[in-house]
Amino acid sequence: MARQTTIEERVPSAATRLIAWLGYAFLLMPSLVVLPMSFGTGTEFDFPPKSFSLDLYREYFSEPSWVASTLTSLQVAAASAALSLLIGGLAAYGIVRYQFRGKKLLTIFLLSPMLVPTIVVALALYLYLGIARATGTTWGLILCHAVVCVPYVIVTMMAGLRQVDRNLEIAATIMGASWFGVLTRVTIPLLRPTILASGLFAFLISFDEVVISFFVSGVRTQTLPVKMYSTIHWEISPVLAAVSSLLTILSLGICILVAALQKER
Amino acid sequence: MRFIAPALVLLVAAFLLPLLYVVYLSFGGSSPSLEKYAAIATEPLYRQVLLNSVYISVVSTGLTLLLGYPIAYHLEAQPPRRRTVLMILVLMPFWTSILVKSFAFTVILGKSGIINSFLQWATGMEGHLPMLFNRFGVVVGMTHFLLPFMVFTVLASLLTQGPELRRAANVMGATRLTIFWRIIFPLSLPGVMAGILICMIMSMAMFITPALLGGRGDLMISNLVEFHVRDTLDWEMASALAVCLLAITGVFCIGIARVRGGQLFGEEG
Numbered sequence: 057m058a059r060q061t062t063i064e065e066r067v068p069s070a071a072t073r074l075i076a077w078l079g080y081a082f083l084l085m086p087s088l089v090v091l092p093m094s095f096g097t098g099t100e101f102d103f104p105p106k107s108f109s110l111d112l113y114r115e116y117f118s119e120p121s122w123v124a125s126t127l128t129s130l131q132v133a134a135a136s137a138a139l140s141l142l143i144g145g146l147a148a149y150g151i152v153r154y155q156f157r158g159k160k161l162l163t164i165f166l167l168s169p170m171l172v173p174t175i176v177v178a179l180a181l182y183l184y185l186g187i188a189r190a191t192g193t194t195w196g197l198i199l200c201h202a203v204v205c206v207p208y209v210i211v212t213m214m215a216g217l218r219q220v221d222r223n224l225e226i227a228a229t230i231m232g233a234s235w236f237g238v239l240t241r242v243t244i245p246l247l248r249p250t251i252l253a254s255g256l257f258a259f260l261i262s263f264d265e266v267v268i269s270f271f272v273s274g275v276r277t278q279t280l281p282v283k284m285y286s287t288i289h290w291e292i293s294p295v296l297a298a299v300s301s302l303l304t305i306l307s308l309g310i311c312i313l314v315a316a317l318q319k320e321r
Numbered sequence: 322m323r324f325i326a327p328a329l330v331l332l333v334a335a336f337l338l339p340l341l342y343v344v345y346l347s348f349g350g351s352s353p354s355l356e357k358y359a360a361i362a363t364e365p366l367y368r369q370v371l372l373n374s375v376y377i378s379v380v381s382t383g384l385t386l387l388l389g390y391p392i393a394y395h396l397e398a399q400p401p402r403r404r405t406v407l408m409i410l411v412l413m414p415f416w417t418s419i420l421v422k423s424f425a426f427t428v429i430l431g432k433s434g435i436i437n438s439f440l441q442w443a444t445g446m447e448g449h450l451p452m453l454f455n456r457f458g459v460v461v462g463m464t465h466f467l468l469p470f471m472v473f474t475v476l477a478s479l480l481t482q483g484p485e486l487r488r489a490a491n492v493m494g495a496t497r498l499t500i501f502w503r504i505i506f507p508l509s510l511p512g513v514m515a516g517i518l519i520c521m522i523m524s525m526a527m528f529i530t531p532a533l534l535g536g537r538g539d540l541m542i543s544n545l546v547e548f549h550v551r552d553t554l555d556w557e558m559a560s561a562l563a564v565c566l567l568a569i570t571g572v573f574c575i576g577i578a579r580v581r582g583g584q585l586f587g588e589e590g
Contacts, residue, residue, distance in 0.1 A: 068398050076395035079388045083414045086425030143327045150324025173526030175543040176563040180339035203335050264418040284420040300421040307416040
């Protein structure tokens with residue numbers, strides 16, 4: 057078939073392309089600066105570094121406070137991702153598959169933590185946990201992060217569920233499967249990529265969350281972002297370049313993983 | 322209903338009730354008064370901070386649109402494969418921790434940072450451009466943070482435009498510029514409006530960027546909330562400021578729902 061040249065195959069003008077590429081460069085700039093810097097030496101900020109080493113990474117992994125905060129973050133992120141995946145996944149299933157009164161309003165309520173400014177949520181949870189004497193506890197932190205993660209899980213899962221062919225579920229029901237059987241043997245296997253993607257998103261959101269953690273975490277439950285925040289605020293240290301690079305690689309890894317999962321879907 | 326019950330319980334217990342408590346405290350708690358709101362309305366400090374927030378948000382959102390629209394337009398014109406690859410350039414910073422970005426910008430914009438070192442080397446002159454711990458730094462950091470949100474929103478609206486109108490206009494002899502200004506741009510306006518509103522919501526409530534990249538004169542509402550929680554221990558004032566922020570957000574949300582034909586998140590369909 058002859059290739060048609062249509063207007064939608066247009067090439068944007070040179071000026072548009074220039075601005076767009078400047079935009080891409082601006083977007084990538086922080087990562088491009090941080091990565092080479094992390095392989096620098098010593099205590100000075102040099103860009104590009106004069107000589108390369110793994111000193112900063114060594115410093116990061118040998119400093120107990122960095123390691124401890126990283127472990128706290130991993131723990132909290134894993135737990136809140138699991139919790140929000142379970143709760144949010146069920147909610148998305150209920151919203152997409154069932155009709156009930158007040159559904160629209162309930163959906164908006166369930167998604168509203170995405171819109172309420174984080175600082176407001178942070179203040180509210182700080183005061184609230186203060187009353188419950190749970191400020192600085194790990195479980196308090198997990199619960200707070202779950203509040204932020206649940207809406208994202210619901211949105212991603214809703215999108216995924218809408219793409220699952222309902223007829224497969226109906227067929228299984230006709231063949232005598234219970235709702236639980238349908239859920240565990242038809243819907244969940246079909247949704248596997250979406251579930252993984254939502255879980256990874258929730259993990260990353262919790263792992264990167266800083267404002268709420270800044271308010272509700274204690275000295276012993278300081279998360280990695282909170283530690284980074286105070287380090288940038290008080291005594292910018294080159295080790296931050298190593299931490300930042302590791303975080304960038306984590307984000308990139310999850311990003312690529314999710315893109316691959318979407319292709320699978 | 323039984324499926325959404327756990328989520329409902331979590332959000333009522335750990336989201337709605339805490340928020341209501343903030344509202345309660347903002348009105349004076351057990352001794353009701355409008356004192357804190359009166360202070361916000363009259364004291365110069367609060368007016369200054371509100372002005373800062375509006376100024377920084379409007380400038381950042383404007384810059385984000387100027388940079389984001391061409392990116393979205395460029396992405397839309399790419400064949401799907403290439404678009405996916407280029408999308409990673411936008412998604413990457415979206416998923417990068419704001420602390421990584423803030424740290425990077427302190428290194429890039431600082432007194433002996435990358436740009437100033439380069440300028441000193443290139444011009445051979447001493448001295449530096451003040452780009453960090455001032456408004457410039459906040460706007461740069463904020464624009465960087467907002468850009469992916471704008472690109473996604475505008476791109477989504479560009480992608481829903483069918484090729485028919487453009488093709489028809491092309492056949493009728495319209496130039497590329499005419500097609501853009503008479504068809505593509507007007508049709509993308511709801512997306513642009515949604516993008517602007519989303520960026521305004523996020524920038525008005527920004528906490529990290531002004532705290533790390535701004536100076537003393539660039540405090541925004543969020544920073545003042547933190548100040549009252551940590552330094553003056555005036556929880557009622559912090560709550561009143563939070564409620565004001567919530568109200569501002571609410572107004573913008575109504576705007577978004579209007580632009581999107583009654584849907585805040587696209588929750589139906």
